Amino acid sequence: xxxxxxxxxxxxxxxxxxxxxxxxxxxxxxxxxxxxxxxxxxxxxxxxxxxxxxxxxxxxxxxxxxxxxxxxxxxxxxxxxxxxxxxxxxxxxxxxxxxxxxxxxxxxxxxxxxxxxxxxxxxxxxxxxxxxxxxxxxxxxxxxxxxxxxxxxxxxxxxxxxxxxxxxxxxxxxxxxxxxxxxxxxxxxxxxxxxxxxxxxxxxxxxxxxxxxxxxxxxxxxxxxxxxxxxxxxxxxxxxxxxxxxxxxxxxxxxxxxxxxxxxxxxxxxxxxxxxxxxxxxxxxxxxxxxxxxxxxxxxxxxxxxxxxxxxxxxxxxxxxx
Amino acid sequence: xxxxxxxxxxxxxxxxxxxxxxxxxxxxxxxxxxxxxxxxxxxxxxxxxxxxxxxxxxxxxxxxxxxxxxxxxxxxxxxxxxxxxxxxxxxxxxxxxxxxxxxxxxxxxxxxxxxxxxxxxxxxxxxxxxxxxxxxxxxxxxxxxxxxxxxxxxxxxxxxxxxxxxxxxxxxxxxxxxxxxxxxxxxxxxxxxxxxxxxxxxxxxxxxxxxxxxxxxxxxxxxxxxxxxxxxxxxxxxxxxxx
Amino acid sequence: xxxxxxxxxxxxxxxxxxxxxxxxxxxxxxxxxxxxxxxxxxxxxxxxxxxxxxxxxxxxxxxxxxxxxxxxxxxxxxxxxxxxxxxxxxxxxxxxxxxxxxxxxxxxxxxxxxxxxxxxxxxxxxxxxxxxxxxxxxxxxxxxxxxxxxxxxxxxxxxxxxxxxxxxxxxxxxxxxxxxxxxxxxxxxxxxxxxxxxxxxxxxxxxxxxxxxxxxxxxxxxxxxxxxxxxxxxxxxxxxxxxxxxxxxxxxxxxxxxxxxxxxxxxxxxxxxxxxxxxxxxxxxxxxxx
Numbered sequence: 001x002x003x004x005x006x007x008x009x010x011x012x013x014x015x016x017x018x019x020x021x022x023x024x025x026x027x028x029x030x031x032x033x034x035x036x037x038x039x040x041x042x043x044x045x046x047x048x049x050x051x052x053x054x055x056x057x058x059x060x061x062x063x064x065x066x067x068x069x070x071x072x073x074x075x076x077x078x079x080x081x082x083x084x085x086x087x088x089x090x091x092x093x094x095x096x097x098x099x100x101x102x103x104x105x106x107x108x109x110x111x112x113x114x115x116x117x118x119x120x121x122x123x124x125x126x127x128x129x130x131x132x133x134x135x136x137x138x139x140x141x142x143x144x145x146x147x148x149x150x151x152x153x154x155x156x157x158x159x160x161x162x163x164x165x166x167x168x169x170x171x172x173x174x175x176x177x178x179x180x181x182x183x184x185x186x187x188x189x190x191x192x193x194x195x196x197x198x199x200x201x202x203x204x205x206x207x208x209x210x211x212x213x214x215x216x217x218x219x220x221x222x223x224x225x226x227x228x229x230x231x232x233x234x235x236x237x238x239x240x241x242x243x244x245x246x247x248x249x250x251x252x253x254x255x256x257x258x259x260x261x262x263x264x265x266x267x268x269x270x271x272x273x274x275x276x277x278x279x280x281x282x283x284x285x286x287x288x289x290x291x292x293x294x295x296x297x298x299x300x301x302x303x304x305x306x307x308x309x310x311x312x313x314x315x316x317x318x319x320x321x322x
Numbered sequence: 323x324x325x326x327x328x329x330x331x332x333x334x335x336x337x338x339x340x341x342x343x344x345x346x347x348x349x350x351x352x353x354x355x356x357x358x359x360x361x362x363x364x365x366x367x368x369x370x371x372x373x374x375x376x377x378x379x380x381x382x383x384x385x386x387x388x389x390x391x392x393x394x395x396x397x398x399x400x401x402x403x404x405x406x407x408x409x410x411x412x413x414x415x416x417x418x419x420x421x422x423x424x425x426x427x428x429x430x431x432x433x434x435x436x437x438x439x440x441x442x443x444x445x446x447x448x449x450x451x452x453x454x455x456x457x458x459x460x461x462x463x464x465x466x467x468x469x470x471x472x473x474x475x476x477x478x479x480x481x482x483x484x485x486x487x488x489x490x491x492x493x494x495x496x497x498x499x500x501x502x503x504x505x506x507x508x509x510x511x512x513x514x515x516x517x518x519x520x521x522x523x524x525x526x527x528x529x530x531x532x533x534x535x536x537x538x539x540x541x542x543x544x545x546x547x548x549x550x551x552x553x554x555x556x557x558x559x560x561x562x563x564x565x
Numbered sequence: 566x567x568x569x570x571x572x573x574x575x576x577x578x579x580x581x582x583x584x585x586x587x588x589x590x591x592x593x594x595x596x597x598x599x600x601x602x603x604x605x606x607x608x609x610x611x612x613x614x615x616x617x618x619x620x621x622x623x624x625x626x627x628x629x630x631x632x633x634x635x636x637x638x639x640x641x642x643x644x645x646x647x648x649x650x651x652x653x654x655x656x657x658x659x660x661x662x663x664x665x666x667x668x669x670x671x672x673x674x675x676x677x678x679x680x681x682x683x684x685x686x687x688x689x690x691x692x693x694x695x696x697x698x699x700x701x702x703x704x705x706x707x708x709x710x711x712x713x714x715x716x717x718x719x720x721x722x723x724x725x726x727x728x729x730x731x732x733x734x735x736x737x738x739x740x741x742x743x744x745x746x747x748x749x750x751x752x753x754x755x756x757x758x759x760x761x762x763x764x765x766x767x768x769x770x771x772x773x774x775x776x777x778x779x780x781x782x783x784x785x786x787x788x789x790x791x792x793x794x795x796x797x798x799x800x801x802x803x804x805x806x807x808x809x810x811x812x813x814x815x816x817x818x819x820x821x822x823x824x825x826x827x828x829x830x831x832x833x834x835x836x837x838x839x840x841x842x843x844x845x846x847x848x849x850x851x852x853x854x855x
Contacts, residue, residue, distance in 0.1 A: 129836045129837065136829025291678030294674055379744075413744075431750050431751055
């Protein structure tokens, strides 16, 4: 168990987070647009969580977050559209498929001892294969324009307004993942192992940590999460098209979220995605120029703020309270 | 007469180290023109740090380094090469994808050396005939001993007045150690005007090559003077070398 | 041999040479700065967009516009090295590689955003006065021959520059062993900016050559970056000659794949081939370890 003076604080923050997020959409029950934004933000927090586990905690640079979520979305979408499976089976299959893909990639790169940058290029190639396949196989995927699926029943949640249903589904997923991660990192040896891997992989191996196993397992779970959330995201948006899962639409914001919030932090993705959601909405009037601004912000963040907000608070603000 | 001419190399009260860790304490030594000086001492005494500090790779914390009376401490390494100080490190630091020949030519990168490239190349090849045989082989594919010869050869190509040799025999098989020391002897006979500061763990062999010597222990000079005879004395070895 | 096969082969070779021009700069910059420049394709677009805007709406003569395009690319490369990457150079090892990757990605998004909003229609196409020439009973597109010959000449030039000049040797030595270079009096600081500028000129020329055989769109920067990156990886990330060979191989393979299976699947097949190569020959097709 990793103990430090922040464990209590972390528990309080976690509890507060759960309450805030449960209550968050209630004031906006009559403004669906806001709930839509919140739901989207929650989905992106999940994506960022996966990326953070892969890259932040185990140094595996997966530049295929959008592609993995997209595989989940297309598998579910095609199964539902063609009536091959029901929603539960479809989502389950998506989860399994993406988990296997991610696990395989991780095993390959660990076995071949690819450094982070090579894993990055390898997964970038996966992203390109995915986007070319879904654009090229028009008969199966509808090409550029994609295809629509009908809404599915979410049982008792059907009483809620549409976007709110998905907000709560995504939120439940996110909170379960957070709690499990919290437990693993602060109450089992996993936290130590992660910390060692972040610091120095070779010495981690020397002190008896099975780096290979931790990396591949982390990748299996993070990819399963991506498959699951990608499938849910497709049910939520009901339109499945290549642009939704493109590098620029998912990987880029996810990376900004993780860097902004702080790598290898459990709270970071929450903060990062909240900020990005607000910034995104307030910059919407700029139209296409947002991209330029995004690039500029990201450059400045990397140059002057690369350890993220959580680290900043820990080092500059938290000491005031202790 | 002698006192009027500044030494080729003179270190005065040198403190040096990496970051906050100080390794050398108040080191003073001199090397005269044409002299071969050995710095002996146990592992971790700071011998390599001494050479790296002279070559400018590590900045000294205190003290002065004078080359023919001119201060060179604080200058960047590439300027110190131009001033005429060459360093051959035990790690060799060759250009692995280039041929032996190309490695040697790069040794002559500074302006002074470029003009004497052909002349120096001939000297290097005559000292290390093995390098001539392997001229078109990639440096990265050679054996440790050959790489060591190439590292020394490349340092010679810089056309320097002072050659700093860092443990040339480290990590070599006994037979190769002999070859390297023979090559160094040949080098000294061929280039009599060259001054050499040799850092080694093989006490006896290096003492036989040198005119004078120093012993460095825990970053301090603890002995200076004759070593040719001294290395055969049990008390010297026990006292300074921890043997 | 079938005449059309020769024409496809020429197609592939020309495309491959363009890829080599892009990738050679990437390799050099990675070797010297330790940064995989993800903004490299945007530099290509800076050249073509500047040239298109100056020659199109401002009516500048084409040669001048092309030179101005290269000059603009040079300026951007200087900013990239001296301003954007300056915080990165304080870092070491993998941390530098990763943050370099990110910050150049950010820079490319920045450039991309700026270019497509300001000059969304700045397409560059260069036309030859005579469309075809007859050779050995075959009819070749003049543009293709000119493109192939000029990029081969540029590559030969860069090869000779790296092999025969002192500056070129210094650059190669730095890509192989920075400490070793320091020992013979070569400091990385002096050559880093130069390498960014050489890379900028090469990628700018790639843009011009490309616009001889196809239209270069202002939004195509990322595509060129990725292609260049893949060539770099296949060629061995530190080997310039490997990069040049890989460009040719990928160009020819890709062109034939397009003929056989169509555009999208050709790209997919190429990528899968590259992924296999990445796993089996991580040091590049020439297998040069360092």
